[in-house]
Amino acid sequence: MAFYCQEDSYATELSAEVVSCTPAQLHTDNGGGRKETLSGYNVTLTDTVLFPEGGGQPDDRGTIGETPVLRVTRRGPEAVHFVTSPLEPGARVLVKVDWQRRFDHMQQHSGQHLITAIADSLYGYKTTSWELSRGGRSTIELDAAAVSAQQAGAIEEEANRLIRRRVPVTVRIIGTDDPEFEQVRSRGLPDDHAGPVRIIDMEGVDANMCCGTHVANLSDLQAVKILGTEKGKKNKTNLLFMAGGRLLQYAGRSYGAQRSLTALLKSGPEQHSLLRDLAVLTARDFKTRPQRDKLFSLHRKEGDNEFMNIIANEIGTEVTVLFLTVGDEKASGLFLLAGPPTIVDHLGPQVCQILDGKGAGKAGRFQGKANKMSRRGEAETLLREVVSARGEE
Ligand SMILES: [Zn+2]
Numbered sequence: 001m002a003f004y005c006q007e008d009s010y011a012t013e014l015s016a017e018v019v020s021c022t023p024a025q026l027h028t029d030n031g032g033g034r035k036e037t038l039s040g041y042n043v044t045l046t047d048t049v050l051f052p053e054g055g056g057q058p059d060d061r062g063t064i065g066e067t068p069v070l071r072v073t074r075r076g077p078e079a080v081h082f083v084t085s086p087l088e089p090g091a092r093v094l095v096k097v098d099w100q101r102r103f104d105h106m107q108q109h110s111g112q113h114l115i116t117a118i119a120d121s122l123y124g125y126k127t128t129s130w131e132l133s134r135g136g137r138s139t140i141e142l143d144a145a146a147v148s149a150q151q152a153g154a155i156e157e158e159a160n161r162l163i164r165r166r167v168p169v170t171v172r173i174i175g176t177d178d179p180e181f182e183q184v185r186s187r188g189l190p191d192d193h194a195g196p197v198r199i200i201d202m203e204g205v206d207a208n209m210c211c212g213t214h215v216a217n218l219s220d221l222q223a224v225k226i227l228g229t230e231k232g233k234k235n236k237t238n239l240l241f242m243a244g245g246r247l248l249q250y251a252g253r254s255y256g257a258q259r260s261l262t263a264l265l266k267s268g269p270e271q272h273s274l275l276r277d278l279a280v281l282t283a284r285d286f287k288t289r290p291q292r293d294k295l296f297s298l299h300r301k302e303g304d305n306e307f308m309n310i311i312a313n314e315i316g317t318e319v320t321v322l323f324l325t326v327g328d329e330k331a332s333g334l335f336l337l338a339g340p341p342t343i344v345d346h347l348g349p350q351v352c353q354i355l356d357g358k359g360a361g362k363a364g365r366f367q368g369k370a371n372k373m374s375r376r377g378e379a380e381t382l383l384r385e386v387v388s389a390r391g392e393e
Pocket of ligand 1: 055056109113209211212
């Protein structure tokens with residue numbers, strides 16, 4: 001049993017016949033825990049170019065005729081396509097795959113096989129699982145308590161050397177009567193597996209059972225980058241990696257982000273990230289205090305607007321009133337007052353006046369420029385009085 005997408009991973013369309021179409025529902029999770037249920041139809045075809053998920057590779061998207069396919073799942077030997085409008089059984093249809101998405105999956109998946117094989121051959125580290133993430137970095141879980149930066153570098157170097165050597169990747173099907181079948185079975189074939197197995201062969205590098213769609217030559221991976229490692233589950237280490245076109249996009253995004261951050265601060269990326277870290281740590285420190293004050297007041301000479309807003313976002317302003325200032329203690333600077341709107345909307349203008357400032361605010365946030373930071377203490381005293389009076393209500 002194989003789908004056309006497994007026979008030819010580079011096929012982008014296929015003419016097929018609709019076999020069945022039955023009403024169905026699709027439960028989706030749009031990220032952030034937002035769940036949605038869609039009503040539509042489950043469609044099976046005589047064959048398909050749309051890969052149902054398997055081997056760690058997510059399912060494809062595409063179209064049947066003009067109808068978008070929102071999910072492809074495997075049900076026994078069949079691929080089930082979820083669509084929102086019905087299709088006529090017996091009708092001849094053109095099935096097309098969203099090639100950009102699929103080729104990205106092929107690059108990450110073949111990249112995983114390659115890294116897995118090299119980690120094993122160089123260091124004996126076995127892969128215990130992996131995850132292909134949407135858009136970002138993917139993860140390979142290695143059965144190793146630690147992987148050094150030097151080892152990760154060597155794995156990456158070897159992967160890219162093999163890519164440059166243009167190693168062919170082929171698919172072999174091994175029948176149950178093949179002498180090699182018993183060897184394959186002993187390498188961890190599930191007991192309930194019936195019928196022939198599919199082997200992905202990277203010539204001279206690796207041979208592995210897999211149902212996924214793979215590149216036909218390692219050169220199609222373009223490049224592989226090990227971004228880093230992180231501690232995994234007990235005695236495991238996760239390798240974070242990216243391959244192919246995704247890597248180019250990532251490099252472009254990283255450069256763009258760095259440029260805009262640099263422009264924002266005009267002080268170089270190092271100082272910027274230090275300030276961000278400091279803001280987050282400051283907020284965490286406050287949040288872990290057993291007895292939290294209703295007022296959080298802080299002045300930091302070298303801070304900026306972002307510094308203050310990160311602290312406010314991290315601490316949250318439903319309960320706590322935050323009075324944050326940055327700049328020269330004796331001259332001018334910036335201030336942010338944040339908290340429950342009932343307090344801030346009314347106190348913001350008063351604080352602003354004490355500081356001889358200019359500012360504006362809405363919905364529990366008031367911020368602006370202070371010309372007399374020397375009066376900060378006065379403003380804080382006012383806030384403390386109001387907040388503690390309110391606390392006693
Ligand atoms: Zn695989």
